[in-house]
Amino acid sequence: MLIGVPKEIKNHEYRVGMTPAAVREVIAHGHQVIVETNAGGAIDLTDDAYRAAGATIVDAAEEVFAKADMVVKVKEPQPNECRMLREGQVLFTYLHLAPDPQQAKLLQESGCIAIAYETVTDARGGLPLLAPMSEVAGRMAIQAGARALEKSAGGRGTLLGGVPGVPSGKVVVLGGGVVGLNAAKMAMGLEAEVVVLDKSHARLKELDMHYGGRMQTIYSTNDAVEEYVTQADLVVGAVLVPGANAPKLVNRPMLSKMQKGSVVVDVAIDQGGCFETSKPTTHADPIYIVDDVVHYCVANMPGGVARTSTFALNNVTLPFTVALADKGWREALSDDAHLRNGLNVAHGKITHGAVAEALGTDYTPADKAIAG
Numbered sequence: 001m002l003i004g005v006p007k008e009i010k011n012h013e014y015r016v017g018m019t020p021a022a023v024r025e026v027i028a029h030g031h032q033v034i035v036e037t038n039a040g041g042a043i044d045l046t047d048d049a050y051r052a053a054g055a056t057i058v059d060a061a062e063e064v065f066a067k068a069d070m071v072v073k074v075k076e077p078q079p080n081e082c083r084m085l086r087e088g089q090v091l092f093t094y095l096h097l098a099p100d101p102q103q104a105k106l107l108q109e110s111g112c113i114a115i116a117y118e119t120v121t122d123a124r125g126g127l128p129l130l131a132p133m134s135e136v137a138g139r140m141a142i143q144a145g146a147r148a149l150e151k152s153a154g155g156r157g158t159l160l161g162g163v164p165g166v167p168s169g170k171v172v173v174l175g176g177g178v179v180g181l182n183a184a185k186m187a188m189g190l191e192a193e194v195v196v197l198d199k200s201h202a203r204l205k206e207l208d209m210h211y212g213g214r215m216q217t218i219y220s221t222n223d224a225v226e227e228y229v230t231q232a233d234l235v236v237g238a239v240l241v242p243g244a245n246a247p248k249l250v251n252r253p254m255l256s257k258m259q260k261g262s263v264v265v266d267v268a269i270d271q272g273g274c275f276e277t278s279k280p281t282t283h284a285d286p287i288y289i290v291d292d293v294v295h296y297c298v299a300n301m302p303g304g305v306a307r308t309s310t311f312a313l314n315n316v317t318l319p320f321t322v323a324l325a326d327k328g329w330r331e332a333l334s335d336d337a338h339l340r341n342g343l344n345v346a347h348g349k350i351t352h353g354a355v356a357e358a359l360g361t362d363y364t365p366a367d368k369a370i371a372g
């Protein structure tokens with residue numbers, strides 16, 4: 001199989017779909033790889049490093065999309081990239097289709113086979129290809145929030161860790177999953193006061209067993225969310241429903257009760273965000289203010305630490321890339337129910353139930369799409 005790796009074009013996106021080490025691995029399996037020139041240059045993965053791994057360097061994304069049997073990316077294809085996809089071509093990347101009907105429509109029109117990292121599952125019910133970026137985003141949420149709390153950024157002027165004689169800042173994390181845990185760990189490391197809200201008793205018990213008095217765990221209800229969010233200096237939105245739009249946990253009236261200069265970091269923005277007032281921002285212009293509350297809603301947060309993120313992502317995507325290349329997409333998805341859960345679009349059909357429901361469109365089961 002010929003695998004293509006284009007350079008990412010989203011604002012301030014420096015990650016790359018395959019590292020030279022990943023390229024070398026798939027070539028060892030008998031495949032070929034073409035990489036757009038300078039695809040990894042921003043994170044010191046040079047064209048020469050890719051050539052040394054066995055890849056062929058091409059001059060433009062158009063050549064990658066025109067020639068490759070499978071395109072491996074990081075971020076969802078932008079409209080001009082969608083229009084370069086063709087019937088039967090495999091696309092393996094993050095998609096986040098639920099809040100993006102335009103992308104879904106373009107992918108359907110292309111006839112491609114679009115497999116989304118974020119809906120691939122594992123035997124424990126986790127999302128293994130989303131997890132490393134969730135870890136990065138959770139940790140970055142506290143860095144970004146701490147910076148946004150500075151007065152020069154529009155924040156309250158609060159230091160999360162406080163100082164002797166001055167109380168620590170209050171951090172509230174909505175969701176105790178991978179993002180929430182990593183955000184809480186970073187906040188505790190800064191000696192902030194940390195509260196995590198979640199609807200899973202089992203998860204709350206697990207967090208309490210591990211962190212005890214360092215973290216307060218609260219069962220999430222509307223009342224609890226309002227009580228703790230309105231007292232917080234920093235709120236991290238870390239709630240995910242696989243494939244679907246994120247639930248709006250904080251509405252506008254609730255936000256208006258928050259303290260002036262407090263900060264929300266909506267890590268769920270890729271799936272529409274869990275604050276009613278959230279809208280996607282970029283690393284170039286990351287924050288805006290609504291009702292005196294600072295909003296940080298960067299849709300590709302891990303892109304800010306692109307080198308770390310690229311290696312972490314490749315560690316988990318590589319086995320699936322190899323399987324798709326070795327077996328072809330039909331056999332690979334037939335053999336692996338967890339990879340099959342990643343199929344979002346095939347030959348013009350939406351093949352993931354939660355995505356179809358969010359988009360309000362017809363749903364074709366993945367099994368039927370594969371057989372067809």
